[in-house]
Amino acid sequence: MQNSFTEENYLKIIHALSGREGLEVTTNALAESTSTRAASVTDMLRKLADKGLIHYKKYQGVRLTESGEKVAISVIRKHRLWEVFLVEKLGFGWDEVHEIAEELEHIASKELVERLDSFLGHPRFDPHGDPIPDAKGNLTEPDYLILTDVGVGEKVLMMGVLDHAPSFLQHLDRSGITLGCVLEITEINDYDKSASVRINGSNSLFISLEVSKNLLVQRR
Amino acid sequence: MQNSFTEENYLKIIHALSGREGLEVTTNALAESTSTRAASVTDMLRKLADKGLIHYKKYQGVRLTESGEKVAISVIRKHRLWEVFLVEKLGFGWDEVHEIAEELEHIASKELVERLDSFLGHPRFDPHGDPIPDAKGNLTEPDYLILTDVGVGEKVLMMGVLDHAPSFLQHLDRSGITLGCVLEITEINDYDKSASVRINGSNSLFISLEVSKNLLVQRR
DNA sequence: AAAAAAATTTAGACTACCCTAAAAATAGAT
DNA sequence: ATCTATTTTTAGGGTAGTCTAAATTTTTTT
16 A cells, blocks of 8 residues: 555654664654644554554554665655755755655655656765665765864865754855865864854854754765 | 645646636536546535635536636646656656656645746647646647548648547557657548558558547648 | 436545543653 | 653544435436
């Protein structure tokens, strides 16, 4: 049987919340993420468990089964490929594409996904730096650093963001921080942990701890 | 309030069935087209009427209101633009795109549609020769001939199809009949109204009345 | 113009997904 | 180890969209 729009969203969110260790996800966390009440989550969990998509024991939280994992990763693949399309082909900003991709990710056709992938040149990362699962369902999370883990004087490459909120991404745009740029921490303020950062070797600016916490980077 | 996937489908189908004269559409015709029962159609009609999207009097059939027409045409615009995308950019055959576009046509973002339109170079017709409504909602149906109305010796341009069934389109592919090709009727068989047709001035083939009835053409 | 046939609507019910309120289970504090 | 707070589940219910069966209206036939 086909999975509904709603079921796919639950699986996607369970995947995101269980992290790379595949930890148990709680009912309340799901209620929060799906903007529904805990009671509604319980209903859906029973249903997903009946379909063999999650491991579920009452009061014990949930994990994806292998089959549930497959569905979740397929949805993530579609979401991220469509985001690449929207940014690369249609010229949307990286702050504008999430909502639209939330709808596009549920289009079923397998053939469509593979042709889209090929049309886009088999991109490995989406416009926010998130890795795109391959056609076989392999998803390898690169182990980036968070900018807060980088010391003064170090030069790093900007590889992704943790926060996908439009307001955060627009803030980065205004600061001139883009995927792939070189960041060099020139100073860290002891008092509030705000930092001075040089971008691509030239203009320098202050960024708050809040921003640093959400920037994924890589040593070169 | 937003219109649901299902509501949009009803409006689109009412538009199609009422033709360019905007004739009343019957409950049974809608039940047939939506693959549901007449009772279900009645329920939905009451709902659409409450929302001001259709004119509905019990037992009297329905017509779209101006606001319903706007929604229907927007859905048609999206459907046909996505079909162009699927064929022109992703390399699908014209026989493969209908189902996928049935899903894509319900993606809401207005911005997406306008950017897609622009990315595709503002196409006027979809891969089946159907006209694409413009951004303001103007839809002008070109007045093509049906091939059965063309006499022996006449040369016409192949402009569209009435039947969108994959099997019919595949049959045209095998016959070498494509959008824009020149068809010349060399002979019409009096017995079964099958015809001999020259394609682009060269190879000749037989086509049945059934096929002729579904080909839209234009005198040059 | 009445009877028969066909089309349409109403009545009552089902599934998916969501809700609130109350009950039950787990976790935390003393 | 028990009591309390928190989390989760159950119970009962609502809306959207579908169904079947029965009632009603319109159309067709005679």
